[in-house]
Amino acid sequence: MTNKMDQQEIERVQQILTKINPNAYDVIRMVLALEWENLHKSEALARNTVRDEMAKKVEGIA
Amino acid sequence: MKFLSVELENFRPYQGTQKISFARDPETNVTVLWATNGGGKTTLLNAFTWALYGELSADVEKPDQLINTTVWNSADEGTPLTASVTVEFEHRGDVYILKRSVYASKRGVIQPRPRPELQLWRRERGGNLEQVLNPSGILNQMLPARLSRFFFVNGERIEALVRHDSGEDVREAVKTLLGLEAMERAVDHLPKVAEKLRRGIKAEDASQQMLDDLLGKMEDTERMVQEQQRRRNGAEKEKKHFDSEIQSLNLKMTQLTEAKELQKERYRMEDQLRRIRTVRQEQEEERAKLVGTSGFLGFLPALPGKILAACEELRERGELPAPLKRAFIDDLLERGQCICGTPLTGGSPHRTALEHWRARAGLAEVEAAWNQLRGTVESIDEQRTRMHEALRSLDERIAEAQEEQRRLEHGIDEIGNKLKRLPSEEVLRTEEKLDAAKLDRDEKVAAIGAAIAEIQRLGSVKEGLKNQIEKLEVKDARSRRIRSRIMAVEEASTALAKILEILSQGVRRRLDARIQELYRQVSFKSYEPELTPDFELELWDSSGSERIPAPKSTGENMLLALAFVGSLIGEAREGQENGRTFIQGIGGDFPVVMDAVFGNLDDDYRKAIADFLPRLASQVVILTSKAQAGEIVEQELRPRLGRQYVITAHTTKTDVSSVTEKLTLNGNTYPYQVVGSDRTGAEFTEVRN
Incomplete structure (x- = not known):
C-alpha cells in the first residue's frame, strides 16, 4: 500500500516536472542547489544571497 | 553516521x-x-x-x-x-x-x-x-542542527514533542530530514527573484512612469501580504495553544467521576459533528461542481424547441444545404461532359475541379452534424430534468446534514449546560474554563480566516498589477528577455510549491505508518498514534464505539515521542537506501x-x-x-x-x-x-x- 502511494507520489512529481517549460526546470535546479549551499545561513541572509545570485544565474536563460 | x-x-x-x-x-x-x-x-x-x-x-x-x-x-x-x-x-x-x-x-x-x-x-x-x-x-x-534535538534526546524534554503546540517543531524536523527545507526556502525566495528581475525592465518612454508606479504598488502589496502572513502565523500559534488547552480540559473532565459519562457522550457527538461537517462539505462541493458544469441547462427551458423549429423552417424553405450526391458527379466524370456542356477531358482544369468536388461530395458531415444537433437539442430537456433531480437530491442531503449538525451542536451545548448544573465545583470550573478557551479559539479561527481572505485579495491585486506590467510595451530586447526569465522563475515557483506539498504529505504518511508500527510494538495500551496532517502527534483510544483522545501519561508520552524519533531515524535510513533523497535530504544511518x-x-x-x-x-x-x-x-x-x-x-x-x-x-x-x-x-x- 505504502509502496504504491510512494510510486504515485513520484509519478505526480515527475508529471509536474515534465510539464513545465525547460527554462523553469533549469530555474528549479539552480535554485535548489543554491538554497542547499546557503542552508546553514539565517533565513534573511539566505534570502538576500539567493535573490541576488539567482538574478545573475537566470541571465543564462534565453 | x-x-x-x-x-x-x-x-x-x-x-x-x-x-x-x-x-x-x-x-x-x-x-x-x-x-x-x-x-x-x-x-x-x-x-x-x-x-x-x-x-x-x-x-x-x-x-x-x-x-x-x-x-x-x-x-x-x-x-x-x-x-x-x-x-x-x-x-x-x-x-x-x-x-x-x-x-x-x-x-x-x-x-x-x-x-x-x-x-x-x-x-x-x-x-x-x-x-x-x-x-x-x-x-x-x-x-542539521534543527534535527539535533531528535538525535540527542533529553528525556525530560522529549515528552514536549507530544504537546499540541509542538506541531511546528515536528514539521520543521520532517522537512529538514527530507531536504524539504531547501525547497521551502526556494518557494519563498523565488518571488523575490522575480521582483528583482522586474525592476530591471525598461518600458517605452511614456510608459516608464507607469511601470515605476506599478512596481511601487507591487512592493507595497507584497509588504501587506507579509504583514497578513505574520498575523495569520501568530493567530495559528495562539489557536494551537487554545486547542491544546481545550484538549487537556476535556481529558481532565473524563477523569472527574461525575462528569466522565457526559464527557464521553460529548466526545462521541463531537466526533459525529466532525464527520457530518466533512460530509456536508463534500456534498456542497459536489453541488458547486454540478452547477458549474450543467447549470447553464437551467437557463434553456424554451431554447431547444426554438432551435428545432427554426431549423425545420429552414429545411422546409430549402435553405439548408441540399445533399450533393457522389453518384451524380461520378456519372458526369464517366460521361466526360458537364451538364453545362463543358468537356471534362483528362487533365483539364474543369475535370480536376470536379474531381476535387467529388471528394467533398455527399456533405455527409452536414447531415451528421444536423442529426447530432437534433439529438443534442432534443436531449436538453432530459439533461435539464436529470440535473434538477440531482440538485434536489443534493439539496435534500445538505439540508439533512445541516439539520443533523444543528442537532449535534444543540446536544453538545446541552451537555455543557448539564455539566455546569452538576454539584461538583471542579466540574463547573473546568467547564467554564473550557467555554472560555473555546471562545478564545474561535476568535483566533476568525482572525486566521480574515488574514487568509486578505491574503487572497492581495494576491488578486498582485496578479492584476503583474498583468498590467506585462501589457506595457517594453523598450528593448533585453527587457523582453527579462520578461521570459520572470515567467520561468514564476513557473518554477508554482511547480516547486506543488512538489513541496506532495512530498511533505508523503513523508508525513510514511512517518505516520512507522510511528504506528513502532508504538504497537512497545506500548501495552491499545491506543492508536497518529501524525496528523498538521504534523501533530496524537494518541487515540478506539476501544469504544467512537475514537476519542487517549489520556496521555508520562510513560505513554515517552513511548510516543520515542516512536517518533525511531520513525525519523528509519525514514532517514530508508531514504538513503531507496535514493529518496533526490532533493538532497538527510539520508543515512x-x-x-x-x-x-x-x-x-x-x-x-x-x-x-x-x-x-x-x-x-x-x-x-x-x-x-x-x-x-x-x-x-x-x-x-x-x-x-x-x-x-x-x-x-x-x-x-x-x-x-x-x-x-x-x-x-x-x-x-x-x-x-x-x-x-x-x-x-x-x-x-x-x-x-
Whole structure:
C-alpha cells in the first residue's frame, strides 16, 4: 500500500516536472542547489544571497 | 553516521583529557554511561551538541564557563588555558574528526565570553588527516542542527514533542530530514527573484512612469501580504495553544467521576459533528461542481424547441444545404461532359475541379452534424430534468446534514449546560474554563480566516498589477528577455510549491505508518498514534464505539515521542537506501544519544523502553543513573550492551547525605560518588566485561 502511494507520489512529481517549460526546470535546479549551499545561513541572509545570485544565474536563460 | 569516540579536554566538570569509545556492533549496539544525578550525564549530551553546532541546552548553568573550574581556579594569572571536545565519527564510509575548542588566558575568577573554534578533518586511507573547509556548513549537511534535538534526546524534554503546540517543531524536523527545507526556502525566495528581475525592465518612454508606479504598488502589496502572513502565523500559534488547552480540559473532565459519562457522550457527538461537517462539505462541493458544469441547462427551458423549429423552417424553405450526391458527379466524370456542356477531358482544369468536388461530395458531415444537433437539442430537456433531480437530491442531503449538525451542536451545548448544573465545583470550573478557551479559539479561527481572505485579495491585486506590467510595451530586447526569465522563475515557483506539498504529505504518511508500527510494538495500551496532517502527534483510544483522545501519561508520552524519533531515524535510513533523497535530504544511518529517558517511569515502562531503545537506531548511547534505570533496565539491556562506562562524580564536600559510593557492574565494583575528594568533577571509567 505504502509502496504504491510512494510510486504515485513520484509519478505526480515527475508529471509536474515534465510539464513545465525547460527554462523553469533549469530555474528549479539552480535554485535548489543554491538554497542547499546557503542552508546553514539565517533565513534573511539566505534570502538576500539567493535573490541576488539567482538574478545573475537566470541571465543564462534565453 | 556512527560515533567512534568522544574526547573531552577540561570541558566543564571533566578535568584533563578523558575519552570514551562507543559500541558499534549491530548486535551489541548499546553504550551505557552510568552516572549519578548531577554527575556529568547532561554535560556529556551537551558536549555532542556543542562540538557539532556550538550549542548548549537552555538549562545549562553559567554557559560561558566552559573550561573546567578546578583547572581555571588553580592556574596562575595569565596562563593560557583550553577546553575542547573532539568527536571521531564515521559518515558514508569516511572517518571524520571534529574538534571544537575554546582558548582563554586566566584573568580573574570569571572566564571571558568564549569564542569557540571549529575544525574538521577527514581521515584519508593512509591515515593522514585532510582538513575540511566550511566545517560548520558540512556538519549541518550531515546532521542539521534543527534535527539535533531528535538525535540527542533529553528525556525530560522529549515528552514536549507530544504537546499540541509542538506541531511546528515536528514539521520543521520532517522537512529538514527530507531536504524539504531547501525547497521551502526556494518557494519563498523565488518571488523575490522575480521582483528583482522586474525592476530591471525598461518600458517605452511614456510608459516608464507607469511601470515605476506599478512596481511601487507591487512592493507595497507584497509588504501587506507579509504583514497578513505574520498575523495569520501568530493567530495559528495562539489557536494551537487554545486547542491544546481545550484538549487537556476535556481529558481532565473524563477523569472527574461525575462528569466522565457526559464527557464521553460529548466526545462521541463531537466526533459525529466532525464527520457530518466533512460530509456536508463534500456534498456542497459536489453541488458547486454540478452547477458549474450543467447549470447553464437551467437557463434553456424554451431554447431547444426554438432551435428545432427554426431549423425545420429552414429545411422546409430549402435553405439548408441540399445533399450533393457522389453518384451524380461520378456519372458526369464517366460521361466526360458537364451538364453545362463543358468537356471534362483528362487533365483539364474543369475535370480536376470536379474531381476535387467529388471528394467533398455527399456533405455527409452536414447531415451528421444536423442529426447530432437534433439529438443534442432534443436531449436538453432530459439533461435539464436529470440535473434538477440531482440538485434536489443534493439539496435534500445538505439540508439533512445541516439539520443533523444543528442537532449535534444543540446536544453538545446541552451537555455543557448539564455539566455546569452538576454539584461538583471542579466540574463547573473546568467547564467554564473550557467555554472560555473555546471562545478564545474561535476568535483566533476568525482572525486566521480574515488574514487568509486578505491574503487572497492581495494576491488578486498582485496578479492584476503583474498583468498590467506585462501589457506595457517594453523598450528593448533585453527587457523582453527579462520578461521570459520572470515567467520561468514564476513557473518554477508554482511547480516547486506543488512538489513541496506532495512530498511533505508523503513523508508525513510514511512517518505516520512507522510511528504506528513502532508504538504497537512497545506500548501495552491499545491506543492508536497518529501524525496528523498538521504534523501533530496524537494518541487515540478506539476501544469504544467512537475514537476519542487517549489520556496521555508520562510513560505513554515517552513511548510516543520515542516512536517518533525511531520513525525519523528509519525514514532517514530508508531514504538513503531507496535514493529518496533526490532533493538532497538527510539520508543515512544515524545514532541516538539519550539522557534521562527512564526518569519518573514505573517498572513496566522502563522495561518496555529498555527493550525498545536498542531497536530504535543502529547505534544507541544511553546516559542514565542507576537509580533511574534500576535492575530491570540493566537486565533488559544486557544482551545488547557493547560498552559501559561509569562516570564517577567527585566532590570536595564532606557533608553529603545518601551517597552511593560504589556501583557493581559485571561483578566488578566502581567508585560512583566520591565525597571529600581532592577535586569537584567527573571521571570516566570503562566497565570490564
